[in-house]
Amino acid sequence: MTNKKNVTIQMVADRAGVSKSTVSRVISDYPDISDKTKKKVYQVMRDLNYYPSAIARSLANKKSKNVGLVLPADDDFFENPFFRDSLRAIAKTASSRGYDTLIAYNGDNETLSVERLVKANKVDGVIMMRSIISDPTIEYLRERKFPFVLIGKSLDYKDVYSVDTNNFEAAKKITEKLVKKGCKKIAFIGGNKESVVTIDRFNGYLECIKDNNLIFDDTLIQKNEFRKCDGYLSIKRILEKNPDLDGLVVTDAIIFSGVLEYIEKMGKGNKNLNLFNIVIGTFGTDNTYNSKLNIVNVDVDYMELGRASCDKIINILEGKEVNEIDIIDYILK
Template identity: 35%
Template sequence: MAVTIKDVAKKAGVSPSTVSRVLSDHPRISTETARKVKAVMEELGYHPNIMAKSLVSRTTNSICVLLPKPAEELFSNLFFMELIRGIVAQANRAGYDVLLSSGGSEKEELAAVSRLLNGRRVDGAILLYSRKDDPVVDFLYQHGYPFTLIGRSEEHPDILTVDTDNVQAAYDATKHLITMGHERIGFVSGPPNLVVSQDRLLGYRRAMADSELEVRPEWIVEGEFLQESGYRAMSFIMNLPNRPTALVVVDDMVSFGVLRGLHELKFKVPEDLCIVSFNNIPLSELSTPPISSIDIGIYHLGYTASQILIQSIQNEGTGARFAPARNVIPHRLIVRESSAFAVPRK
């Protein structure tokens, strides 16, 4: 038979209401009484009813992480797994549980977030990506729910965000190839509706413009953050009559597809094509050849997003500003064998 509050109260020699106040960390309960009651809870193996406690305190000590679609993008890309690892590590440290949610469409995502927050099943949400004109962001913003966006919002610059300076990161990646003597540099991008794709493309264009280098439309290929996108891009780019000598690729997983496509087409990296990518996931060092990549501090992105969301929840209603609206995690270029000096074409 389950241990109840009455059992704990009887054993501790206090009233059931005192036990309830200990569970809710009531300020009028002395440290000595709280310590005694908690010792009895541990002795009897009492576990509080979290749902009942949340009805009283109006908090759940839980946060929601909205996963991106399509689902295969999440589970095939180590970027998202490392991001979630950072979120969960900090949430657990703060005593919060993490609930994962997803939807097959924007409408389903909105319904899921609305159901969780309106039903008080979670205290706040983390969005793992930023899109233009995102209805989920609009809903959270308009209703005043605590949330953190990993990325940058063009429509709501005052919301809490954790991000990389993706424009500068792409600029640095492109400049690295330019300093290696490359003049014909292409770009393999992600979905155009994602802000990260737009920012990295902008950084690439700025670096090319600053070095007075031409950017041809056929050198820019859009796709998804999947290996298959990089693979398909190679059948197009490597058949161009005036193809690039180097590529900036939007994501390491896409780069793996690029390598596979080049291998099947009998091209070598870096001899025939040099590559610089983003995210520096562990596999980028283990690929053949190892990929030069921008390290954006993925774990730190997730950890910080979780930290500032929980701080926002705990300070809700106080009006206190505990963090800037935009929190930028530093990046750095890790140079490996996939980028080398340009070889003059015969």
């Protein structure tokens, strides 16, 4: 018997009387290879005690046992509690179910990164870690009928599998909390205006402002990116026009860290700005920040968002029934 360790794909090709590429295509189960040729190649593989590598087997089975994730281009990515915690939960859940996670960095084009994963058969399904309106990546995956789960929700399609938090309700409740604390002039700082989570949280904030007949104008609103520097600049711009601000809703922990830096820098010794009197409502932050600040926090379970999204994509891949939308609870602290 031929020693398995010494058998190569070229030896299989020579014994079967076909090319090396034909053997590879048989292993990958290409439809343009005849059944007769496939039977002959498989028989030679058995005779030579040859077994393709794990990669080749995955190609033959058309299963990679990988779940794809695409990291955003944000400079502050690894400081963001949402991405950090949900990513850890996804990797842990995938491993427990016999899958690995394959991460691609999107640079400036998330869709191209997803295309690379899909076209190269590197992943069986994709988890999208944030949602935007008119998302070209969703368009691409839908056209390809490729399995994916969205953390967030799609405003363009109702049939997208997703895992989300009720961001509209959470933002409305946290703004109401500021109103109950006596705030009359409440500003809003959010991330990218194309981001669905920013849209939902802004609409929740806005409904509370209108319900309570509070002051509202464009000088109280800032929407930039999910970066610390944008939080710093946003609160600076708001306070330049509204020095009497007494309330603030911030939609993201990284943005909040920039707001905090500005308040701590400018609030010390500045008698004209009572910055430490501003009540701040924010999402996913740690209440152990500066004790001088009055902070209300929406505790979003990012670990559960990651776990649930990973379980959902694997259940889809394994043909199990899943809900179209799963809503993860939050806690207002």
